[in-house]
Amino acid sequence: MAVGDRAIIGQYWPEDSLVHAMDPRAKFLLSLVLMAAVFCAATPVALAVAALFIVGFYGAARIPLLQAVGALGPLIILVLVTALLNVLFVQGGQVYFEWGIICISEKGIQSAVFIGCRLFLLLLGMSLLTLTTTTLDITAAFERLLAPTARLGVPAHELGMILGIALRFLPQFMTELGVIYRAQVSRGARFDANPFKGGMRMLTALMVPLFASAFRHAETLSAAMEARCYHGGDGRTRLDPLRLTWRDGAGTAAVLVMLATVIAANFIPV
Amino acid sequence: MTQRSENAPEAAVIAEAAEATEVVAAAVPGEAAAPDTFVDFRDAAFTYDGERFVFRDLNLTVPQGQFLCLLGGNGSGKSTLAKHINALLVPDEGAVEVFGCDTRDAESTYFIRSNAGLVFQNPDDQIVASLIENDVAFGPENLGVPNPELRERVTRALAEVGLQGFEKHETNALSGGQKQRVAIAGVLAMDPAILILDEATAMLDPRGRAGLLRVVRELHAAGMTVVMITHYMEEAAQAERVVVLDGGRVVLDGAPEDVLVRADELRALSLEVPFACRLSLALRAAGVPVAPCIADDDLKEELCALRSSR
Amino acid sequence: MRLAFEQVSYSYAGAASRKKKAGKKEKRQADWGNAPGEVWALRNVSLTVEPGEFLGVAGHTGSGKSTLIQHMNGLVHPTEGRVTADGADLVDKDVAVSVRQRVGLVFQYPENQLFANTVYDDVAYGPRNMKLPEDEVDRRVREALLLVGLDADEIGERSPFDLSGGQQRRVAFAGVLAMEPEVLVLDEPVAGLDPLSRADFLALIASFHASGMTVVMVSHSMEDLAALADRILVLSEGRVFALGTPAEVFADAAALKAVGLAAPAPQTFASALREAGFPLPRALYDEATLAADIAAALGCGDGAASAPDGGGGRG
Numbered sequence: 018m019a020v021g022d023r024a025i026i027g028q029y030w031p032e033d034s035l036v037h038a039m040d041p042r043a044k045f046l047l048s049l050v051l052m053a054a055v056f057c058a059a060t061p062v063a064l065a066v067a068a069l070f071i072v073g074f075y076g077a078a079r080i081p082l083l084q085a086v087g088a089l090g091p092l093i094i095l096v097l098v099t100a101l102l103n104v105l106f107v108q109g110g111q112v113y114f115e116w117g118i119i120c121i122s123e124k125g126i127q128s129a130v131f132i133g134c135r136l137f138l139l140l141l142g143m144s145l146l147t148l149t150t151t152t153l154d155i156t157a158a159f160e161r162l163l164a165p166t167a168r169l170g171v172p173a174h175e176l177g178m179i180l181g182i183a184l185r186f187l188p189q190f191m192t193e194l195g196v197i198y199r200a201q202v203s204r205g206a207r208f209d210a211n212p213f214k215g216g217m218r219m220l221t222a223l224m225v226p227l228f229a230s231a232f233r234h235a236e237t238l239s240a241a242m243e244a245r246c247y248h249g250g251d252g253r254t255r256l257d258p259l260r261l262t263w264r265d266g267a268g269t270a271a272v273l274v275m276l277a278t279v280i281a282a283n284f285i286p287v
Numbered sequence: 288m289t290q291r292s293e294n295a296p297e298a299a300v301i302a303e304a305a306e307a308t309e310v311v312a313a314a315v316p317g318e319a320a321a322p323d324t325f326v327d328f329r330d331a332a333f334t335y336d337g338e339r340f341v342f343r344d345l346n347l348t349v350p351q352g353q354f355l356c357l358l359g360g361n362g363s364g365k366s367t368l369a370k371h372i373n374a375l376l377v378p379d380e381g382a383v384e385v386f387g388c389d390t391r392d393a394e395s396t397y398f399i400r401s402n403a404g405l406v407f408q409n410p411d412d413q414i415v416a417s418l419i420e421n422d423v424a425f426g427p428e429n430l431g432v433p434n435p436e437l438r439e440r441v442t443r444a445l446a447e448v449g450l451q452g453f454e455k456h457e458t459n460a461l462s463g464g465q466k467q468r469v470a471i472a473g474v475l476a477m478d479p480a481i482l483i484l485d486e487a488t489a490m491l492d493p494r495g496r497a498g499l500l501r502v503v504r505e506l507h508a509a510g511m512t513v514v515m516i517t518h519y520m521e522e523a524a525q526a527e528r529v530v531v532l533d534g535g536r537v538v539l540d541g542a543p544e545d546v547l548v549r550a551d552e553l554r555a556l557s558l559e560v561p562f563a564c565r566l567s568l569a570l571r572a573a574g575v576p577v578a579p580c581i582a583d584d585d586l587k588e589e590l591c592a593l594r595s596s597r
Numbered sequence: 598m599r600l601a602f603e604q605v606s607y608s609y610a611g612a613a614s615r616k617k618k619a620g621k622k623e624k625r626q627a628d629w630g631n632a633p634g635e636v637w638a639l640r641n642v643s644l645t646v647e648p649g650e651f652l653g654v655a656g657h658t659g660s661g662k663s664t665l666i667q668h669m670n671g672l673v674h675p676t677e678g679r680v681t682a683d684g685a686d687l688v689d690k691d692v693a694v695s696v697r698q699r700v701g702l703v704f705q706y707p708e709n710q711l712f713a714n715t716v717y718d719d720v721a722y723g724p725r726n727m728k729l730p731e732d733e734v735d736r737r738v739r740e741a742l743l744l745v746g747l748d749a750d751e752i753g754e755r756s757p758f759d760l761s762g763g764q765q766r767r768v769a770f771a772g773v774l775a776m777e778p779e780v781l782v783l784d785e786p787v788a789g790l791d792p793l794s795r796a797d798f799l800a801l802i803a804s805f806h807a808s809g810m811t812v813v814m815v816s817h818s819m820e821d822l823a824a825l826a827d828r829i830l831v832l833s834e835g836r837v838f839a840l841g842t843p844a845e846v847f848a849d850a851a852a853l854k855a856v857g858l859a860a861p862a863p864q865t866f867a868s869a870l871r872e873a874g875f876p877l878p879r880a881l882y883d884e885a886t887l888a889a890d891i892a893a894a895l896g897c898g899d900g901a902a903s904a905p906d907g908g909g910g911r912g
Binding site: 360361462463489490492493494495518557558559562563565566569570572573574575576583586587590591593594597 | 657658659788789791792793794817857858859862863865866869870873874875884885887888889891892894895896897
């Protein structure tokens with residue numbers, strides 16, 4: 018019901034923690050390594066190890082895990098759907114339930130739980146970056162990491178700016194989507210009734226106003242940015258110049274230890 | 288509150304601006320405008336589509352230090368005018384000079400923009416960053432202001448709008464009034480000499496409006512030139528000068544106590560009339576000899592004086 | 598329809614499982630002046646919206662007004678207490694769905710929810726969701742557009758996005774009116790409009806009420822509420838601060854000020870004059886009555902003569 022009432026992905030969670038204080042470039046790269054580590058986990062034990070590390074990282078970031086899970090919001094559905102598909106399409110081992118073409122088997126359940134957990138951990142790992150890093154910092158990291166490619170003609174600064182603004186507006190669009198949803202429900206739309214019948218029309222009733230609003234925002238925002246002398250990346254300074262500190266060393270060490278441990282854990286026989 | 292410079296704007300940091308400052312010095316003595324004229328519209332005309340003129344033959348000057356309020360119905364050209372002061376738009380005919388620089392001169396664009404800060408109507412459409420400090424720093428970052436000074440400017444600008452200590456707060460969690468104050472801080476951090484508010488209070492609740500107006504008045508008291516566009520008469524009543532636009536022309540121009548009492552003309556332009564004025568007119572119609580006025584307190588005093596004289 | 602709130606409380610935190618989040622939210626908002634520990638958007642609100650009345654709702658931002666009106670068509674359910682429509686509890690999904698057809702809720706800036714290719718289809722969205730036959734839909738669309746001063750033949754096939762802001766809002770209004778609600782609930786219906794359109798819209802809303810519709814209107818403008826409402830509800834921090842006729846609610850300007858609201862200008866001015874010794878007997882003043890009574894107090898003209906000019910100040 019309450020779309021937009023909860024914290025969502027991309028929303029920064031202000032806190033005073035080791036992870037928050039890390040250099041965004043380091044966090045950006047390390048979150049890639051962290052996701053790789055989750056992918057490396059091929060056994061339940063290894064996945065459990067990866068999960069322990071991620072829980073530990075959330076502890077270090079002082080973000081309540083429940084909040085982080087809540088922040089995943091609709092993406093949880095993605096996890097559930099993936100799991101469901103695995104239940105239905107992976108066959109083998111003992112069969113628990115069979116009805117027509119639907120067959121739920123031991124392997125299917127196992128695979129669903131495993132893939133579901135893995136996807137869930139991946140999402141948690143990803144949102145650790147956005148929860149602990151402001152959009153401008155993510156932008157800056159992205160931009161700096163791309164900077165060497167600017168000579169090859171990649172518009173690094175522009176890409177960074179686009180990313181930053183997209184992230185800044187994400188929570189706002191979720192709020193607006195919530196209002197549009199409630200307004201259309203007030204006009205008798207039943208999004209819960211039958212998602213297959215008239216689904217397109219329901220989607221239009223939500224998405225068209227949202228896009229219209231995005232265009233409106235874009236128009237004034239660009240004027241407002243110009244009015245504040247925005248003229249691309251040339252000669253811009255930054256309020257917080259990025260600097261690597263001991264925290265980034267510690268963070269790198271922790272994530273590398275995680276990667277090594279997860280890989281090693283793959284060899285522990287179940 | 289820091290005392291703002293009483294002189295023409297200081298040189299901004301970027302290279303173009305430095306050149307532009309020299310243009311100011313060279314331009315001022317020879318031009319018709321007095322040296323303390325900050326904004327000068329001379330027979331300016333502007334059209335978006337090449338056919339319909341938003342304004343034509345517009346003449347308007349704003350001297351340094353003035354608190355000017357612009358009124359006008361929808362389509363009167365107020366917002367377009369505001370964008371001309373900031374060089375976001377340039378006139379098709381005639382000229383607009385800001386600090387003595389022609390806004391069409393590309394070299395002075397950033398000099399003008401950094402010195403004529405523009406705040407828009409919708410707070411959500413002008414905040415670029417998720418954290419207050421990053422948003423306030425956006426303008427000076429674009430100007431290339433180096434770091435110790437950049438940080439000082441952010442701190443000072445936030446103090447000027449009464450948000451000191453809120454650097455690390457999220458912009459998304461703020462009320463409309465707070466967002467607008469952040470937007471003003473973002474403009475102040477560029478160290479402007481003029482503050483232009485384009486219906487900046489229109490989407491705020493009464494509390495947010497009152498807070499914003501207080502900030503603007505304080506800035507003006509400290510020397511800031513203010514151009515404020517609004518629908519609200521109680522805001523216009525606080526200005527030093529009120530200019531009413533209609534169809535791109537200045538139709539009324541004067542002190543608020545002279546302009547805002549012209550009830551018939553204001554209503555014809557679909558503008559409101561301040562309560563004290565409405566009441567004083569109703570009183571006159573009922574045979575009470577009071578002068579039309581715009582402040583409740585003045586009217587009250589007058590009525591009390593009448594009462595004791597009888 | 599009679600809408601009744603019985604001891605309604607609403608908490609953002611909702612179920613206990615979300616307590617943690619609430620704790621965090623509270624911590625983050627505490628610095629902004631919200632009372633720490635206050636996660637209740639509404640607290641023990643009891644009131645009845647009587648059939649045919651015009652109920653004004655006032656309160657500063659964050660007082661719970663928006664949450665309150667979203668209870669009126671079952672978009673939001675009370676954490677404690679209940680909301681009933683003619684005795685039926687809105688927590689029941691079927692009741693809520695049928696009440697939504699009888700309680701039209703117009704959100705703030707409703708033009709932001711327009712979506713269809715044509716004005717006609719947008720207005721028809723509600724009736725079609727009600728599964729009405731197409732000729733009934735057509736009748737309702739035309740009537741609704743006519744009610745807001747638009748002509749279906751002239752404007753029906755145009756894209757709502759090509760219209761002016763004021764026209765867009767009219768279309769959005771029509772979209773709700775086409776459901777032919779008995780109760781019209783409006784959240785800041787004139788926000789962001791210029792004075793002329795504001796007056797037009799308020800006149801429109803007054804005409805809906807005059808034609809027998811129950812109206813609930815949230816507004817920041819005490820003048821508008823004083824002029825239009827039969828009763829005014831003042832919310833403060835989610836609680837009922839005052840509920841009564843405009844005269845009762847606006848009698849105590851000082852108390853209103855304490856919750857961040859100002860009484861209408863004539864009322865405030867009248868109480869200032871009363872303090873200065875003017876005999877002003879009425880409980881509620883507008884410009885015309887105030888001018889007449891002041892004139893009488895000063896012994897000018899015949900005080901009873903109504904001011905030809907002053908009364909029309911608010912269109």
